[in-house]
Amino acid sequence: MTIFSDIGRYLLMIKGMFSKPENGKMYWKEFMHQCAEIGVGSLGIVAIISVFIGAVSTIQTAYQLVSPLIPPSTIAQIVRDTVILEFAPTLVCIVLAGVAGSRIASELGNMRVSEQIDALEIMGINTKGYLIMPKIAAALLMIPLLVIIAMVLGIWGGRLAGAMANILSGSVYDRGLLENFVPYNVIFALIKSYVFAFIISSVPAFFGYFVQGGALEIGRASTKAVVVSCIAILFADYVLSALLL
């Protein structure tokens, strides 16, 4: 029964976000702040992960493609499609669920426990609209951008590793990238990133907003938010792949 009541509360929370802002400028300011927190704040870790994922993909693909009948440029094709279809959107979003998701849950949880949310309510501010909506909007804007950056850096990391390990030259790798390229893959990855962005921001917001208790409960809510977000991302990944590919 708890899961159904939680889903109900989650949906009511989403519905409660939509109201006329008390002051558009303040909402915009909060939105920009969240863009910086979610986007710029996560850029470093996304860049590092993407480069290494691309690099490892190239080396492992080359290790498995031992047949002389397969041209080396195929490695670039495999790395490109793997990074675009799966690694950039899914893996990066799972990392972001940990980085941005836990921050959102703990920030809102701390505000709830220290009565800051009550203080905003008393002032006559729609706290769901002011605190949660800008986070979700910022995630929907910034996470697809991070995913695009991850795609580029992942593919570049693969090129770098291929050249450094003498697996394939840069020119062969570049030629391979252009062979059998399906633009729809990028669109599919962006659709996934939008869905994952909504999960990464709204699920932790739910766990943080409704936390009850003290510091211990904030930590628990944060952990639960990350776990549930990751499961939801993997589930959504499967459903979207089954439906759209």
Added chain:
Amino acid sequence: MIEVKNIQKKFGDKTVIQDVSAVMKAGQCNLIIGASGSGKTVLMKCMVGLFVPDEGEILYHGQNFTSMDAKAKTEVRKEIGMLFQGAALFDSLTVEQNVMFPLDMFTNWPVKKKLERVNEVLNRVNLVEANRKYPAELSGGMKKRVALARAIVLNPKYLFCDEPNSGLDPQTSLVIDKLIKEITIEYNITTVVNTHDMNSVMEIGDYILYMYQGNKEWEGTNREIIFSKNQRLNDFIFASEFLKDAKDMRMLEETGQIPNHRNMDILTGNDPGNIHRPGKG
């Protein structure tokens, strides 16, 4: 003026507030007192709309707050200031930004005018040269004063204070009490204070509502409380021998049997006229 009419609130099967009625007048400090778990915080949260009562009505100047739609409630809430037990300051904002927040949200004033207002209220709560500090850098008393400044920055008609003295030393508590009292009179605010600090009761309690296990057990003024025969109230207020002695002393003072600074004016005929004396209505 705030009228509380037959409020009842349950959490599950447990009745936390049972049929409580009271009238909180403007320009007065209205105190809700009672032991922990007596329902005073729940009553206050019902009054400000953080909890919805199961039965009864809350009237703000005759307008039924409990049956209002969300938009009308928001309008009433703009006239409410609240000082929370833990101050509830926004951690990531400085003192100045905290106090300016309601102005940023609800006014279109230029920055200069907002800053003037912020400094005015910060001066009013005797907090100077703290504008750039963050809440983590403030003492408990300073946090309460910043929260009080934030609560009054929009000139509210109603001020709610939840345990304003909790965690403060007696001297700082007196300062906060004095500020609340002065602000109430100065701005003619309807102030409601949740407390179990007996100093507050005696110093600022124009109207006192004593809650016992979710029921209204007693109501009156800080003068009447001395002479109350209500056993539960006496057990709660005068819990220690020291306080019992203080009560006896206060009774003797009030009846003029021993002089002190509180009744000397009365005895010498220079009655300021604002002191209620037994036998004089």
